[in-house]
Amino acid sequence: MSSTGRTALITGASAGIGAAFARHLAAEGHNLVLVARREDRLTALAAELTTRYGVHCDVVAADLADPRAPRSIIERTHALGVDIDILVNNAGMSGNSAFADVPFETLAAEIQVMVTAVTELAHLTVPGMKQRGYGRIINLSSLAALLPPAASLLYTGIKSYVLNVSQALDMELRPHGVHVTALCPGFTHSEFHDVMGTRDAATSKLPSLLWQNPEDVVREGWRAVENGTPVCVPGMVNKITAVASKPIPTRIGYYLGRTFNPFKH
Template identity: 65%
Template sequence: MNADRRTALITGASAGIGASFARYLAGRNYDVVLVARRAQRLEELAASLREQYGVRAEVIAADLSTPAGPAKIVARAAELGMPIDILINNAGLSSSTKFSVTPWDKVAAELQLMVTSVTELTHLVIPGMKSRRWGRIVNLSSLAAVSPPGEGLLYTGIKSYVLNMSQSLDMELKPSGINVTALCPGFTHSEFHDVMGTREAADQLPGIMWQQPEDVVAEGWAAVMAGKPVCTPGFVNKVSAAAMRPIPQRIQYFLGRTFNPFK
């Protein structure tokens, strides 16, 4: 297989970090499968990638907050003849209301989108990556994964799951040529806060705390290619993570791999 023609599947690709990943990888001659709910925005992005970089760019409009989403996406990619070598699990949101007053259907959709679908998509693409002896998986966690939890919010717990899951899978899959990285950005310029209704509060934060999505993507991709299980992009975020977590992530990773009960 020509390494330059590998295919990346990117969820939440219509804006922000997801769209930046699409542009970054297309610019390095990877074909891309773009996934999100907003088909028109995906089509516009796909057209620009084809024109600018000459790559194959396909669109799958799907809702990962529904149980049928992951299998539908992988099946459609197979129909298109695009085996997935790279998975960018980026789609996400956060509830803007407290748990006890949020309707259960919205809580369930949040868990489906950010826990179950992330895990299922990863599970579905691993067999093909194993057969080709090469794969790269980037799961979007967050600096929130090592931060104090927010009152009534599931976001920190969800992102902690993604962080820990990614490290566990990286331990398992590295011998098969598959690297898994939890990418843990802090505040990033995107539509996230507009969708969540927190833009006004976010705009009060000092500029030094913010990163551009392109910088997050570049550092995250370098990390997964280098086989780093965790990437906290940006100097300020690295300092913040170190201050909040008494045991460094590298030591936690070492301890988890060393005391593996399945060895």
């Protein structure tokens, strides 16, 4: 397949939803910048995608818990002569211990990875997207952001931030050809639950119809951002759950926020 000439930067690309995004976008002919901590996995994935689809893949090993990482990543793309047309902010982390029992450094790392890095990478790539008149940003939020608050440490609050900021950015950037989508998956088969140590408990308590494969999540998310849909809840069961939990439908809330924004200049 010939390249589209556009490049996607994907964080957390070594596994799960991130790797599924890499495969999906490579299949469409997009070049890639793959970002994660595990360089060996990124290198193997890059080789697979280059061989299979003929796209160009650059690998950047970085830990987004390091405050210097976002700017370092973009500086690396500049050194490679690469313009970022598509940004997938997928990297994530979460704990499963009580708030008071967790060292603050661990909580700060969660905020850095899923709030600060997400925001900074968008801030660093949006100017180029606006200049070129094309951009696609997918920020990984969660179905949890659309549900009532739960005892989930910082996770629900962080994902609510991602949901709200994504919609605000979409409102601002849409006239410049840049679409922003908050992708809000529910339970997805990935390494996330392995890292949290909750896979066995989750799979034993939840029926299989609540679980999705990363490929299905990615397919719906990419279609949403291409179509200019600011919030994507993949999977029919998740959609029903989200609607049942919200007094105002998401589309109406988005319209009201865009139309009656008291902070708009």
